[in-house]
Amino acid sequence: MQKLAIILSIFLLLTGCGKAQSGKNAAAEASERVEVPVFDADSAFAYVKRQVDFGPRVPNTAAHRAATEWLAESLRRRGAEVVEQKALLKAFDGTMLNATNIIGQFNPEAEDRLLLLAHYDCRPWADEDADESKRSLPVDGANDGASGVGVLLEVARQIALKNPGCGVDILFVDAEDYGSDEDEDSWALGTKYFVEHPFKEGYVATEAILLDMVGGRDARFYHEYFSQQNAPSLASRVWACAEEAGYGDRFVNRLGGAVNDDHRRLIDAGIPAIDIIEYNPSSGFNPAWHTSADNMDNIDAATLKAVGQTLLNFIYGR
Ligand code: AHN
Ligand code: ZN
Numbered sequence: 001m002q003k004l005a006i007i008l009s010i011f012l013l014l015t016g017c018g019k020a021q022s023g024k025n026a027a028a029e030a031s032e033r034v035e036v037p038v039f040d041a042d043s044a045f046a047y048v049k050r051q052v053d054f055g056p057r058v059p060n061t062a063a064h065r066a067a068t069e070w071l072a073e074s075l076r077r078r079g080a081e082v083v084e085q086k087a088l089l090k091a092f093d094g095t096m097l098n099a100t101n102i103i104g105q106f107n108p109e110a111e112d113r114l115l116l117l118a119h120y121d122c123r124p125w126a127d128e129d130a131d132e133s134k135r136s137l138p139v140d141g142a143n144d145g146a147s148g149v150g151v152l153l154e155v156a157r158q159i160a161l162k163n164p165g166c167g168v169d170i171l172f173v174d175a176e177d178y179g180s181d182e183d184e185d186s187w188a189l190g191t192k193y194f195v196e197h198p199f200k201e202g203y204v205a206t207e208a209i210l211l212d213m214v215g216g217r218d219a220r221f222y223h224e225y226f227s228q229q230n231a232p233s234l235a236s237r238v239w240a241c242a243e244e245a246g247y248g249d250r251f252v253n254r255l256g257g258a259v260n261d262d263h264r265r266l267i268d269a270g271i272p273a274i275d276i277i278e279y280n281p282s283s284g285f286n287p288a289w290h291t292s293a294d295n296m297d298n299i300d301a302a303t304l305k306a307v308g309q310t311l312l313n314f315i316y317g318r
Pocket of ligand 1: 144
């Protein structure tokens with residue numbers, strides 16, 4: 001009996017990070033609980049601004065190329081094993097996009113891998129702008145692109161300061177936003193490439209969390225439909241971490257809407273994936289979405305904090 005208990009506890013210790021239901025009792029859980037780092041929202045905010053300062057990161061532009069190099073270097077600086085996955089992708093309008101998915105691996109030897117991703121490319125057209133003359137201009141993508149990446153850059157900085165001990169992959173994915181409303185497969189081209197072309201032999205993510213538009217003022221995060229359909233337990237665990245971190249008001253335990261986003265390509269490939277995204281069941285995306293107003297004025301460090309701290313609780317609390 002005692003032997004069984006020892007074997008069982010070794011098993012539980014080994015399956016601590018990235019696993020659901022461990023079946024630990026309260027005392028064992030308390031003694032194993034690690035100190036979760038404090039997410040620095042000002043640092044994340046600066047990472048968002050740094051991206052916006054490059055100019056719109058539209059594929060095939062100098063700003064995009066500069067951002068790609070800076071992002072890869074940012075992950076290397078944090079000790080990640082970095083791969084730049086280059087791809088030539090055909091957009092819905094025939095344009096060939098020189099795309100780069102940037103992958104940074106922490107604890108690359110671990111088999112159990114948590115994948116955290118956000119797109120870093122910008123939409124080439126502010127086609128939702130009320131002002132028709134602005135619809136052909138690219139967006140700044142402060143919220144739509146830079147916010148998720150900014151949060152993950154701060155997560156990477158925290159991981160470098162304190163190793164969570166589990167396998168974490170940070171993916172800055174390209175060519176998400178060069179899509180057309182006429183064709184739902186025209187979005188998320190970088191993630192589609194990522195799942196179809198393993199960047200390293202035998203790579204499999206255990207589960208994935210996508211961040212998209214996580215910096216808007218007063219943003220609320222409702223459950224997203226495809227996430228809820230395909231990875232309900234992952235969603236519950238993340239929302240429970242939000243509650244635990246004190247952000248239950250931001251992470252609403254109700255369904256928002258169905259969003260065609262990068263996580264769908266992962267789900268298609270059999271990876272449980274959720275999207276943390278601002279999508280209100282009555283009003284939809286943030287009003288600045290795909291408009292000239294998607295700039296730094298609309299970014300709130302308090303929103304970045306709610307999402308970033310929730311993620312750190314999730315990473316370190318298991
Ligand atoms: C739709 O346009 C409905 N989905 C694309 C998701 C997206 C665009 N996320 C950011 N920009
Ligand atoms: Zn977009």
